[in-house]
Amino acid sequence: MSEAGQEPGEFWDSRPEVITRDILARYQGIGPGFWLAVGITAILFLIGIVGFVFRLQGGFQDRAAWGYYAATFAFLLATVQGAPMVTIGLLFTKAHLRRPVSGPSVLFAVPGILVFLIFIPLLSLIPPLQGRNNLWFGMAIGGAPYTWDTLSVGFLVLCGLAFFWLVSRPDLDAVRQLGRGWRVRLAGLLAGNWRGSHGQWWLLRKWMVILGVLYFVALVITNTVVSIDVAMSLVPGWQSAIFAPYHILTSLQGGVAATIVAMGIMRWAGFRSYLLFDQFWGLGKILLALSLLGIYFTFADFITLWYGRMPGEQAIFQLTMFGPYLPVFLAAFFLSFFAPLLAMIWNQVRQSIAGPTLVAMGVLVGLFLDRIRLYVPAFTAAQVSLEPIRQAPPAHLPDGADLMMMIGFPAGAILLYLLASKLVPAISLWQIKELLLLRTTRRYIRAKVISLAKPE
C-alpha cells in the first residue's frame, strides 16, 4: 500500500523527516485493498438504507418494530462518540500514550454525522411527556424532550468534528506543503491559515483542552438525556438511576474497544511502526478496568432490583435481564465484561497485541447485544402510563429490514471512517514528532533507561 517509503522501525527511534515521509506516503497511496474495503462497506451501507426504507413504509405507529433501529443507533452513538474520548482522556491525564492513538481514535468523530442523521427519525417515536415518567420533571420546557435531545446529539457530533479538525490542522498543513495531487488543495482549505507559529501552537494546545472538556460534558449530557428519553422513560416503572451512568461507562468502553480494533486493523494495513505494543498494552489495561466497572454497574442494578422483591421492579428485572431477553443479556454480559476479565488477567493475553484486539472485538459485539437488550424491550413494552408494568412482553425478534439496518449502518460508519482516513493522515504526525523531542535514552550506572519529559 505504501510507496517507496522507508519503514522507520519503532517510531521513537527514528527521525522526524523519515516519519513524515512514511506517513504521507501511506496517506497518498490508495491501493486496491482500500478500494475493496470502501466498495464492500458502501454496498452494505446501501443495503442498510434499503432496510431503513422498508421500515419507514411501516410508519411510526408500531413502536416495537423500530426497536432494533434504536439499538443500532445507540450502539453507534456509544462506539463512534466514545472513541474520541480515548484521546481526550489521555490528554487530560497527560499521557504520552495518546500520541499514536490520537489518529485512529479521533477519526471516529467523522462517522458522527451518520449518528446524528440516524437519530432524527427516532424523535417521532418518543411520545410527548404528559402522563408518563420523564427526566424533565413533567414540564415540556423549550420543547423537551425533542429539542434538547437533538441539540445535545448535534452538539456532541459538532464538538467531535471540531476537535477532529483542530487536531488535524498541523497535519493538513504538512499535506499542503509536502503532498501531491488534488487532495493538497482540499487539505489546504481545511488547514486554513496554519503557519506553525508559536502563538498558533499555544492556541492549539489551549483549544484542545477546552474542546476536550466540552466534548466530555457533551458526551455525559447526551448519554444521560438520550438513554433516558429514548429507552427508560418509555417503560413505566423503570426508574433505574444508574441507567445513564451505565450508558456513559459502556460508551467509554466501546470507544476504547473501537480504537483498539481500528489500531489493530491499521497495523495490519501497514502502520506497524507507529502502533506499538505499548499502546495496545496501555489501552488493554484501560479496557480491563472499564470491563470491571461494567460488571460492577450491572451488579449494582441487579442487586437493587432483585433484593426489593417489589412487583413493579421485578417486571423491569424480567424485562431487561432475566426474562425473554436472557440469552441476549448473558451473551452481552459475557462478551463485554466477563470475557475481557477472564482473558486479560493472563499476562500472555494482556501483554500482547493480538490479545487486546481480539478482546476488543468481543467487547464491540457485546456492546451491540447490550444495546439490543435495553432498547428492544423498551420499545416493545413502551406505554404512556404512570402505572408500573406488571409483566414483560415476549421477545421481539428482528426481521429482514432490521438485520439489513443492523449490518448496514455500522458499515456506513466504517465507510465514513475509511474516507476520513484518506482526508487526513491516519496517524497524527505532529503529536508523534513531538514525542521525539520529549523522549531520550540515558545511561544509568550500567543500564540503559528511557527518560520521558513531563512538561506542565
Added chain:
Amino acid sequence: MAGPQHRWGMIVDIDRCTGCQACVVACWAENNVTINTQDIDDEFRGYYWIRIERYWEGDYPNLKVRYLPVLCQHCGNAPCEPVCPVYATHRSDDGINVQVYNRCVGTRYCANNCPYNVRFFNYWERWPLPEPENPEARGKGFNNYLNPDVTIRSHGIMEKCSFCLQRIRRTEREAGREGRNVRDGEIQPACAQTCPTGVLTFGDLADPNSRVSQLAQDPRHYHLLEHLGTDTSVIYLKRIDVNV
C-alpha cells in the same frame, strides 16, 4: 404437633371502625407495652403495637375523618426479614412474623425497612416502673398489672405485634391436651377480643370454612400497600362511602 397447618390471618373491616382505641389499650394491657406519656409521643417514640391512624378530610364544619387501624401485617414477603443480621425476625410455619427478643441485637434495620412502620425499638430499660408518687400506692407497685405470659423487653431490642402469640400457643396446647383441633374463633388476640364493633376478626386463613377465609372473599377486600408485593396476612375491607 399433629393437626392441620394453620395460617393465621386477620380481617380489619374499616367500615365498622369508630376510632375508639379500645384495641390499642387492650393490646397494651395484654402485651406489657409501655406507658406512653405526652413527652414520649412528642419525641416520636411512642409504642403502639396497633394504632388507629386518622386522616382528616375537608374543612370545618364539614370535617370528615377516616380511621385506619394499622398493626403488623405479618407479611408473607416481609421486607423486615432478610435485613436482620442475626435472624431475630422470621416467618413461622403458621404464618406469623415472629420477633425473637433474646436474639435481637437492635440494629433497627427491620424498622427502617417496614413500610407500615409497625416496629418499635426499646430506647430505655423500662421495668421496673418507678414507684408512684401517691404515698398510699407505694409498695403496691404498678408492676402487678403485667401479663406473666409475655416477656418484658429489655433496652436495645425491637418489638412489635405478635398476633398475641401467647394466646395462640396456649389455645393450641389446650386443644392438643383435649385431643381436638383449634376451633374457629377460639383464638382471639386482645385487640379482636376487645373491639366493640367487630372490626377485627382473627382466624385461620388455611381453613376455608373459617370466618376470616369467608370474609376474605368479600369484594371490598384489599391489602395495605399492595403495590409493594408484601403479601400481607392482614386483609382490610374497604369503607362503604354513602356520599359518593
Added chain:
Amino acid sequence: MQDRQKLTDRQINDDLLRPVERTPRAFWIVAGLLVLELAGALVVLGLVFYWGLGFLGINRPVMWAVLITNFVFWVGISHAGVMISSILRLTHAEWRRPVTRAAEVLTVFALITAALFPVIHSGRPWRTIYWTLPYDFTRGIWPNVRSPLIWDPSAIFTYLTGAALFIYTIMIPDLAILRDRATGVRRRFYATLCLGWRGTARQWRFQGIAGILISAIILPVFVSVHSIVSWDFAMALVPSWHSTIFAPYFVIGAIHSGVAAVTTLMVILRRFFRLESYITPDHFDALGRLLIPIGLGWFYFFFMDFAIGLYSQETVDIAPNILRLFTPPYNVLFIIFIFSAFIIPVPSWFFRRVRRSPLLMLVTTLLVNVGMWLERFLIIAPGLQYKQPLTYTWGGYTVSIFELIITVSSFCLVALGVLLFSKVFPIIPVWDQKEGQRLQDEIQTGRRKVPAVILKEE
C-alpha cells in the same frame, strides 16, 4: 514537577525521621488533649450502653441518624488511601511520593473508627460483636448472609486487612533505616518488624513487585467497600434510598471526601512537622487538579440520584426531597452542604493561585468534608422521616448532645491514631522520596530544559 529540590539522602533521612526520633512539647499537649476527649467519650458511651440508646436522638421512624452518618462518613474518608496510593502508584504519577503513607494511615484509622459505629449504635453491642461474626456461637444459628449488615463487616475488615498489609509492606525499607539509627529496645522493635531487610537488589525487586501487586489487588476492594455500605441503604424499601445508583454515587462521594481529607492532612503534617521541602505547592496543585474531576463526577451522580429520585412523581419520592430542600432545619443544612461540598470548593480549584496555596487548600478541603458529612446526614434522616406511604406516622428528628459528642470523638480518635503512628513510624515514606530523587532528570529541547522522569525498565 516545577519546583524540584535536590536533596541528599542524609537530609532526607534526617528530615523525615525527625518526628519519630524527637518529640516536641506540642506533641504531648495535643496527644493529651485528644486522650482527654476520648476519655470523655468513653464515659458517654458507657452511659449509652448501660441505660440505653434513649440518650441519642433516634426515634420512630428515624431509627438511624447521626451515628450511621458517622459510619458512612468515615468509610468514605477511608477511600482516599487507596485512591492516592494504589491508583497513582499504578499510573506512575511522581507527585504521589510524599502523600501515600499519610493517606493509607488515614484509611486505616478511619476504618477502625467506622467499624466501631455499627456496634455502638446497636441496641445490644455486647451481643452484636460476636453474633455477627461468621460462626454459630449460639444454638447453631449463623449470621444472616442475606442482610447487608453482614456484608458490611466482611467488606470493612477485608479493606482494613488489605490496607494494613499495604502500609506494612511498603514500609519495610523505612523500618530498616529506623533500625539502623536506633539503639536498645527500639532497635529490636524495628528489627523485628523490618524482617531482616538488607537492601539487596533481589529484595528491592520483590519490594517493587509487592507494591504493584497489592495496589492492583486492593482496587476491587476499594470499590466494593463503599458500595456494600451504600447497599445498607439501597437494599431497603425506603423510597428515597432504593436507588440503583447508590453504589457508584457513594463510592465517588467517598473519593471526593477522602482525597479532600488527605489534602487537609497533608497541610497539617507540612506545618506540624516542618516538611516544606517535601510537600510542595506542586503536590497541592496536583491534588487540586485531581479533585476537580472527582468533584464534578460526584456532582453528576448526586444530580442523577436527585433527578431520578423525583422521576416517579409520587408523593413518597417527592416528600423527602421537599423536606430536604424547603423545610427547616434541613433546608439550612442543605444549603450549607451544597455550598461547602461543591459550589465553593470546586470552582475555586480551577484557579492556579488557589491550588498552590496550602492555606486555601486547607480551607476548601475542610469545607468539602463538612459538606460531605451533611450530605450523608441529608440522605439518611430526611429519607427516613417521611419514608412511609401512610403519612400518619411521618416523624421528626432532633439531634442529641450525646450524638454530637460521639461525632467529635470520632474525629479525635482518628487524629490520635494518625498522631501516634507518626510518632512511631515515618509518616512520609523515606525510600520513596529517595527513589524520586534518583529518577529526576532533565531533557534539553532547543533552548528549554524540560523536567523529565526516568522510566524504570519494564
